[in-house]
Amino acid sequence: EVHLVESGGGLVKPGGSLRLSCAASEFTFSSYMMNWVRQAPGKGLEWISSISSSGTHIFYADSVRGRFTISRDNAKNSLLLQMNNLRAEDTAVYYCAREGEPVWGWCMDHWGQGTLVTVSS
């Protein structure tokens, strides 16, 4: 069974930085595009970034472009999100999610349990 486990969340001051990790197992990590999606408290889902299987193609939402950096280490089956210049509005649960099987189209078929990031002074 596909397993995704996020870590690295916590409390950080505005303007600070945090690095999230997602450990993947039970599937061929290097074959799948991976994504970060966040959910502010009591709010809906917001896609924030994707990275292709090889890491060649990277996409960001406007809300995080220039502040967040997605990367992956296929040798370690790990997805990363470096978050800089954090703002109060970045407070959310951050999920890593796997791209669905190619025949399924543009979706995410497995999600981690999320890690909470709180930006507050």
Add this chain to the structure above:
Amino acid sequence: SYELTQPPSVSVSPGQTARITCSADALSKQFVYWYQQKPGQAPVLVMYKDSERPSGIPGRFSGSSSGTTATLTISGVQAEDEAAYYCQSGGSSGSYVFGTGTKVTVV
């Protein structure tokens, strides 16, 4: 990018049918996907490419799309179906767009 509009809430009695809509002009050219999210849990994909169910999703879940509106239908609603449901489609430049979310309450 565009917005996917969903009703904030839907109430349904056990055994009845719940229909959740998702609307946007762009949907006439895009597939729609649906996720179920229970409180404190991660989202779960319940429908892909408008009307296809992943394995393990009960047959009471079905999907359809016509023009600019997609619909997730839950027939014979059970108490365990109480959750938030989000539609999703593809945006521009490799992005994803999620709907505003619908809270299904089984009363």
